[in-house]
Amino acid sequence: MTRLKMGMVGGGIGSFIGDVHRKAASIDGLIDLVCGAFSSNEEKSIASAEALGIPQKRAYGSFEQMILEEAKLPEDERMDFVAIVTPNHVHFPPAKMALEHGFHVICDKPLTLTLDEAIELEKIVNSSGKVFALTHNYTGxxxxxxxxxxxxxxxxxxxxxxxxxxxxxxxxxxxxxxxxxxxxxxxxxxxxxxxxxxxxxxxxxxxxxxxxxxxxxxxxxxxxxxxxxxxxxxxxxxxxxxxxxxxxxxxxxxxxxxxxxxxxxxxxxxxxxxxxxxxxxxxxxxxxxxxxxxxxxxxxxxxxxxxxxxxxRIPAGHPEGYLEGFATIYRSFAKELQQINSGDTASTLPDFPTVKDGVRxxxxxxxxxxxxxxxxxxxxx
Amino acid sequence: MTRLKMGMVGGGIGSFIGDVHRKAASIDGLIDLVCGAFSSNEEKSIASAEALGIPQKRAYGSFEQMILEEAKLPEDERMDFVAIVTPNHVHFPPAKMALEHGFHVICDKPLTLTLDEAIELEKIVNSSGKVFALTHNYTGxxxxxxxxxxxxxxxxxxxxxxxxxxxxxxxxxxxxxxxxxxxxxxxxxxxxxxxxxxxxxxxxxxxxxxxxxxxxxxxxxxxxxxxxxxxxxxxxxxxxxxxxxxxxxxxxxxxxxxxxxxxxxxxxxxxxxxxxxxxxxxxxxxxxxxxxxxxxxxxxxxxxxxxxxxxxRIPAGHPEGYLEGFATIYRSFAKELQQINSGDTASTLPDFPTVKDGVRxxxxxxxxxxxxxxxxxxxxx
Amino acid sequence: MTRLKMGMVGGGIGSFIGDVHRKAASIDGLIDLVCGAFSSNEEKSIASAEALGIPQKRAYGSFEQMILEEAKLPEDERMDFVAIVTPNHVHFPPAKMALEHGFHVICDKPLTLTLDEAIELEKIVNSSGKVFALTHNYTGxxxxxxxxxxxxxxxxxxxxxxxxxxxxxxxxxxxxxxxxxxxxxxxxxxxxxxxxxxxxxxxxxxxxxxxxxxxxxxxxxxxxxxxxxxxxxxxxxxxxxxxxxxxxxxxxxxxxxxxxxxxxxxxxxxxxxxxxxxxxxxxxxxxxxxxxxxxxxxxxxxxxxxxxxxxxRIPAGHPEGYLEGFATIYRSFAKELQQINSGDTASTLPDFPTVKDGVRxxxxxxxxxxxxxxxxxxxxx
Amino acid sequence: MTRLKMGMVGGGIGSFIGDVHRKAASIDGLIDLVCGAFSSNEEKSIASAEALGIPQKRAYGSFEQMILEEAKLPEDERMDFVAIVTPNHVHFPPAKMALEHGFHVICDKPLTLTLDEAIELEKIVNSSGKVFALTHNYTGxxxxxxxxxxxxxxxxxxxxxxxxxxxxxxxxxxxxxxxxxxxxxxxxxxxxxxxxxxxxxxxxxxxxxxxxxxxxxxxxxxxxxxxxxxxxxxxxxxxxxxxxxxxxxxxxxxxxxxxxxxxxxxxxxxxxxxxxxxxxxxxxxxxxxxxxxxxxxxxxxxxxxxxxxxxxRIPAGHPEGYLEGFATIYRSFAKELQQINSGDTASTLPDFPTVKDGVRxxxxxxxxxxxxxxxxxxxxx
Structure with a gap:
């Protein structure tokens, strides 16, 4: 089993939801955070990367840069998917660009800033052949x-x-x-x-x-x-x-x-x-x-x-919480990517919220x- | 302190809310049930009276009979007030008649069958000078x-x-x-x-x-x-x-x-x-x-x-329930009657739901x- | 159905448990409080009686007086049973005297001041042929x-x-x-x-x-x-x-x-x-x-x-509390007395705590x- | 910040507590699992490693082998500490050996099979200069x-x-x-x-x-x-x-x-x-x-x-559970190791249960x- 490599948009040190995504992604041992555009300020992005134990060269000052640079890396090194954890107005642009450059995407809710963006994004997802998950974490x-x-x-x-x-x-x-x-x-x-x-x-x-x-x-x-x-x-x-x-x-x-x-x-x-x-x-x-x-x-x-x-994850009576529910979305997303990476077709009814839920x-x-x-x-x- | 005498309309043995009213009225030792038109069927009314330890002569076959007969009794014997515990369509008639014959009234909710009746009843209460309470018991x-x-x-x-x-x-x-x-x-x-x-x-x-x-x-x-x-x-x-x-x-x-x-x-x-x-x-x-x-x-x-x-009624940690809350309405009503019976004026803001609440x-x-x-x-x- | 007549030892106005016993006894409409030695101070006993709507002549200054005087009254007037609601050291004496004068007894717990008293009281109860209930109310x-x-x-x-x-x-x-x-x-x-x-x-x-x-x-x-x-x-x-x-x-x-x-x-x-x-x-x-x-x-x-x-007493979802549980002891005690009064034999397994529970x-x-x-x-x- | 490298004793796929330790260790992104003697059966150990995304060469058939082999690896590659997640009788031997070979240890409770072992282990810890944590996770x-x-x-x-x-x-x-x-x-x-x-x-x-x-x-x-x-x-x-x-x-x-x-x-x-x-x-x-x-x-x-x-870890109202509490022990342990690795002295009152708690x-x-x-x-x- 190969662990999946995650790149993050947003979520610099001190952010609430970025840290939640990172913890949720790591609980089950299926995903490694390998790079990030943690801030639109490159210095802050680098500082975040350092605090997270990520090499400086993979801390980017913009999601555009991250997507372009990562796409150039060898397949076994570059990120597998992008996690978008920015405010709503920065959901659509990185999602669109990541999908168009061949990366799967997992994105915080609500889907986009506007309904028009949402409808367009659904089309982009469908034509991209990539996997898109929306973190309606409470379903986990x-x-x-x-x-x-x-x-x-x-x-x-x-x-x-x-x-x-x-x-x-x-x-x-x-x-x-x-x-x-x-x-x-x-x-x-x-x-x-x-x-x-x-x-x-x-x-x-x-x-x-x-x-x-x-x-x-x-x-x-x-x-x-x-x-x-x-x-x-x-x-x-x-x-x-x-x-x-x-x-x-x-x-x-x-x-x-x-x-x-x-x-x-x-x-x-x-x-x-x-x-x-x-x-x-x-x-x-x-x-x-x-x-x-x-x-x-x-x-x-x-x-x-x-x-x-x-x-x-654990026997009855051992409470699981918010992070575990959130992690369940990440785990299902990761298993879907592993399935696809192993050559299988994508699920018709994937076990996580999708762009459809986002449009709704x-x-x-x-x-x-x-x-x-x-x-x-x-x-x- | 003289205990108050209650006559009941409805509430024959086996009824839900009649029994609740009786228990609520008796908890605090201020009220005695002395008569009733427990059923429109006189035999059933008498059977109920017997089960309740009330003399047969004060079991009536209709509220009209009860009001007329009780009004004839000496003041220290006749009922002080009427408790109406019938379905909604039998709220207005006995309430009107009781008030008009000089009896205070306590009545189950909702106030009446129709809004017109409610508005008319409010007028009757106001002109009667009698006390009218509505058992919105949850306020107790x-x-x-x-x-x-x-x-x-x-x-x-x-x-x-x-x-x-x-x-x-x-x-x-x-x-x-x-x-x-x-x-x-x-x-x-x-x-x-x-x-x-x-x-x-x-x-x-x-x-x-x-x-x-x-x-x-x-x-x-x-x-x-x-x-x-x-x-x-x-x-x-x-x-x-x-x-x-x-x-x-x-x-x-x-x-x-x-x-x-x-x-x-x-x-x-x-x-x-x-x-x-x-x-x-x-x-x-x-x-x-x-x-x-x-x-x-x-x-x-x-x-x-x-x-x-x-x-x-009892120290913290000793739970009180539905009947006690209900009893609080009865107790406040009884204290109001005692106040009036002792020659004081009626409260302007009585401590129980009134006909106004009923109209609302x-x-x-x-x-x-x-x-x-x-x-x-x-x-x- | 004839209501039972209760005489009380202790429980002057302001006492905690006396008031609980009175309310518990009255909820179900089976029992009337008719007399009491509410205090060993006769004036206080009378004041309590007045507040409770009991005629002054049946307010006694001692339980001895109450038992002796009540025993002289006509059967349909005198108390049927004694409720003992005093501190522990005043359980045994009134219980013994009441039983020996032909009155049933309901008594607060613990049974007596000493184990010796308890064992003696059990013998007295057994030889008296009278009913003795102990208010372990939580079993109600x-x-x-x-x-x-x-x-x-x-x-x-x-x-x-x-x-x-x-x-x-x-x-x-x-x-x-x-x-x-x-x-x-x-x-x-x-x-x-x-x-x-x-x-x-x-x-x-x-x-x-x-x-x-x-x-x-x-x-x-x-x-x-x-x-x-x-x-x-x-x-x-x-x-x-x-x-x-x-x-x-x-x-x-x-x-x-x-x-x-x-x-x-x-x-x-x-x-x-x-x-x-x-x-x-x-x-x-x-x-x-x-x-x-x-x-x-x-x-x-x-x-x-x-x-x-x-x-x-009321449909599911309508909470009953401490007083109702307590009342259940009184109700079962009252039904036992009614059964006996109607000529039946006493229950071998009565539905309330007995002197045996008290000895235990x-x-x-x-x-x-x-x-x-x-x-x-x-x-x- | 350099992430710490963990080697595990026990915890083959399917074990309850091994999986808990792994998840707890990974939530906060401070620790990577790099090797393990997941089973005393080498084949099973290798299978577990594979499922966990660990290279076969770092799956060992015994804790002795793991400790000896890892000790030979370059400092920046070999494990930093051993996590012991076996039944009680296999706590003392790997803990002793790990400490004596210069590895920090985190161990499940109770400390050892016998009290004698516990007392001996406390001495070994004290003389080793290494950090020893016991996972009394509920304190987290x-x-x-x-x-x-x-x-x-x-x-x-x-x-x-x-x-x-x-x-x-x-x-x-x-x-x-x-x-x-x-x-x-x-x-x-x-x-x-x-x-x-x-x-x-x-x-x-x-x-x-x-x-x-x-x-x-x-x-x-x-x-x-x-x-x-x-x-x-x-x-x-x-x-x-x-x-x-x-x-x-x-x-x-x-x-x-x-x-x-x-x-x-x-x-x-x-x-x-x-x-x-x-x-x-x-x-x-x-x-x-x-x-x-x-x-x-x-x-x-x-x-x-x-x-x-x-x-x-997350705002009020977002429940944390058993794994997070467990993770808190691991995080405090990891921070202690980072502190020591950075040249500081060990804490006198470390923020996790120690061998003393284990002896107790x-x-x-x-x-x-x-x-x-x-x-x-x-x-x-």
Missing amino acids: YPMVKQARAMIAKGDLGVIRKINVQYLQGWLATAVEKTGQKQAAWRVDPKKSGIGGALGDIGTHAENLAEYITGIQIEELAADVTAFGEGRVLDDDGNILLRFENGAKGTMTFSQIATGEENNLGIAVYGTKGSIEWYQENPNELIARWLDKPKQIFTPGGNGSYPEASDYV GMKFIYAAVESSNNNATWTKI | YPMVKQARAMIAKGDLGVIRKINVQYLQGWLATAVEKTGQKQAAWRVDPKKSGIGGALGDIGTHAENLAEYITGIQIEELAADVTAFGEGRVLDDDGNILLRFENGAKGTMTFSQIATGEENNLGIAVYGTKGSIEWYQENPNELIARWLDKPKQIFTPGGNGSYPEASDYV GMKFIYAAVESSNNNATWTKI | YPMVKQARAMIAKGDLGVIRKINVQYLQGWLATAVEKTGQKQAAWRVDPKKSGIGGALGDIGTHAENLAEYITGIQIEELAADVTAFGEGRVLDDDGNILLRFENGAKGTMTFSQIATGEENNLGIAVYGTKGSIEWYQENPNELIARWLDKPKQIFTPGGNGSYPEASDYV GMKFIYAAVESSNNNATWTKI | YPMVKQARAMIAKGDLGVIRKINVQYLQGWLATAVEKTGQKQAAWRVDPKKSGIGGALGDIGTHAENLAEYITGIQIEELAADVTAFGEGRVLDDDGNILLRFENGAKGTMTFSQIATGEENNLGIAVYGTKGSIEWYQENPNELIARWLDKPKQIFTPGGNGSYPEASDYV GMKFIYAAVESSNNNATWTKI
Whole structure:
């Protein structure tokens, strides 16, 4: 088995999500970080490389340079794929260029700055023949996979109600004015796009609901708000949902929900049973039934389906967390690349979020903004 | 101190809510049940009286008979007030007649069958000079009162987001067709009114949100549904909320949320802190803060405000439940009557839900139905 | 159905446990409080009676007076039974006198001040032909009964491990020196007996473990401590347990466990499954299994045995608390008296704790003190 | 920064703890696995190396071979340290040999097969000048470090009561007879030593209690049992604890606690406050106080001390799990080696468990077995 070589765009030392991607990529021992355009400032990029134990010659001052230079290296030396961990406005350009130069891509969400970019990127991916993964990392949790499997097998019967929430409080005050970089770009439409919290966390909620249930949102009525003084992008929102199968539900999300840390949660109700799951306590899946006591499923615990327990790294009772869920996306992506590298064809249903999920997320953002601008009129995704 | 004498309309042996009212009325030793029109069938009424240890002569075959006969008894013998525990369509007639014959009234929610009745009843109450209480029992929980006090004192800052839910699963199947009486009248518009789950539990959610925050819902966009085959009244709904102070939120309620028992819950987010509370675990109030660790308040525990701890019957750590919360409404009602009986004037802000809350609940039902009929158009309450 | 008439010894206005007994006795509408020796100070007793709506003539200045006077009243007027809610040293005298004058007795725990008294009281009860109940109230919780039923039916297999705890923190500081009456008598061996926390809460833990499992503690090795400065009675203890069937376990109890409110809990492990229950969250029973997911049982919820659901007053999801559990003891006691009053014989296995349980509790206290005095040597109960 | 090179003893593909060590070592990007004696069967060792992406020439058939061959390699190529992940009886020999050949060592717990080995190993470590870390991984959780910091700063006042538990159920049936390798060696005294569950999990509980409180157990009274038919080593135990400062407590541990997964937990009570923590929900630390509401601390959340938050990899609300806690031991070990490699002296109080902790764990096992053999007589550690 040959380990895969990763090049990174963004993620200089001190960044939040870059470090998450690196740790997630390394947990399972399948991937080595070999190069990076960690910053658009070459000095900073080199400093980051040094701190990460990467030779200076493979620290680049721009993603363009990285892609061009790496492409020149011998096949067994050059990077296999690019990990894009920059703010939203720097997703499309490096993704497009990497794919066009023959590199696979794994990219943070939301997919792009605009819906147009997203649609174009989907075409580029399809014509490139390369693999593209989107890190909707919450789908990597074993209990999310257990819920998905239970619903797919019909354990819950026909799904009728879906409530999803993503509540954070870190923008409850104007932290973007205090020099907090994570906040600064997120409230800037030039870097975030037309959605604020919508893009940052609403898309996770949308993706989670559709991933777990296998049912798409058909239309929505959204009431999104910028509570923070001077903010132009939403930092809070409430949405009525109607699903393609007739199910109905709500989404509520916020980055001004004071005191909340990272409270992504979902409840799905079917005719025979229901499930409930919260990201902050990810190793418990609550199931309720018409005629049986409430059950608590755990990763690898009694009653786990293989669809979930196959993703568990350690015995039941040994909690796995956010990084492991994230790592599961990287592992599945890596296995897909190994499969392809060994001469097999690409999977038709790969085991990670793809550019399709990314386009859907962008459509969700656009539909929600449009609906909200029309005073919560029903709007198709 | 003289104990108060209660006459009951409805609540024959075997009824759910009648028994709840009786137990709630007796916990604090302030009230004695002395008579009842427990059933419109006189024989059944007498059988109920016998089982309850009430003399046969004070078991009546109709509320009209009870009111007329009791009015003839000497003052120190006749009932002081009427408790109405019948289905919705039998709220207005006995309430009107009792008030007009000089009896105080305590009545189950929602207030009446129709909004017109509600408005008329408010007038009757006001002109009667009698006390009228509505058993929105969930406001009786100490932790609900703690949350209300914290918000009133400004501990949470300016309220910006309010999410409330009331989830039950007992109508997930067509139990109304199995002879289940509780279900049968609730799905019948002649007995329930224009709201199904809306009236039965949605009004509790509305009342709880407004009671805890002291902020009224200004307008709503509702999407209510009758999922159960053949049902004409809603058994599920999702509502966007806008509050008078600019706060926004969601309400989701259901009686087809399979496996849920009685999951009433609320989360309120302010600029400085937030609270979260669930009825099934009523002795915990979760508080989150901008800059302090999460706290868990308990009835009578450290940090309780007098506004809450005054309602606690037993030391911290000894859980009180649904009946105690319900009893708190009865106790406050009884104390009001004792105050009046001792010659004092009635309270201007009585410590229990009143006919005003009942009218508001009816307006909520009507606004939600209207909004939903108009495809979730924003509708003022 | 005739309601039963209760006379109370102790429990003047302001007492903790007297008020609990009164509320517990009244919830189910089977019992009326008709008289009391609420205080050994006659004036205070009268004041209490007045506050409770009891005629002055039936407020007595001593239990002796109450028993003698009530015995003279006509049968349909005099009290049916005596409720003893005084500190431990005033359990035996009124119990003995009441029984000998033909009154049934319900008494708070622990049974008596000394083991000798306990053994003598058992003889008196047996020869009196009267009913004696001991308020080990925690056995009244539906989920305790569910656990007991599951174990009795063999659902858990052979029991091998039993851990029980009762943790409070209210004596973490020297509150007995601040005029707190509840604390003052509990730390006084003349009023409490040889056990401090041992008698006050350790006996509850012992009773709960034996009630739930149906298995008796055979021997114990106890290490009890008086942490509070100047205290002569234990306020904390840790005990190794060996049960008659070969099971082993631990008990830990404390009244100096800072911040704990009333944390009684138990875990029982068998060869096929296990259960876990906590008094502060009494409406959940956790069950774990060899080969099935963890389950959560609720009162009246799916999977409840009749042995538990028969004790539930309201539908699943409507929490019952401490008072309801306590009331269940009173209700069972009342039904036993009604059965006897109607001419039936007394139950051989009555549905409430009896003098036998009380003697056992006293033996537990004495064994634990003896073991601890011998540096935790194994001591038979 | 140069990454460190790790050689592994044990941990062939399919092993539980070997894989854990590898993942833990790789999360933070400081360590590369470069060689291994993954099995005493050379073919299996080579197969494991291949699966792990390690060149065949660095797959060894014995730890002796690995140590001798690696020692011959150039300094910048050979392994820096040995990770020992074998059953207990293969801890001492490779540790001794590695240290004597100039390699640092990180080793799984318990330290050795016998106490004599442990004492000898401590001498070898001390005279070697090399670094030795023991993977008591549970000390790596941020909330464990928060609890430790709170106690060290005196937030809880004087510690008076310490209860610790470690409950598993995986040996509730005779899985060792089904070919389960993990079980087979753990029940074999030749491979496990004189303690069964005592060594496997009891030592974790002992270490956790002493690490969090900074207080040593002085003496204990142990009642350990082999419930499993035919087992010679304990699979369950209950212990009374007395600490050097006068605190008292209990330990209960089991591998036959049916349905328990990995329930390590601790509660510590001081004069001013108390804490409670459970490994299965590791991102919550419960704190209770004399006069403030209960608090819940989270990693990196409000109120975290730097002593805890310095160990958090991702923002509050993003759960970290078992692997991250384990990785923290590896990271601290790696930083110590980097510090030494850069010419600094070794830390006098290194930030990871050392051989001293290992010797203490062995003394704990021996004291507990001795006490239990003497019918739970108090025995000094």
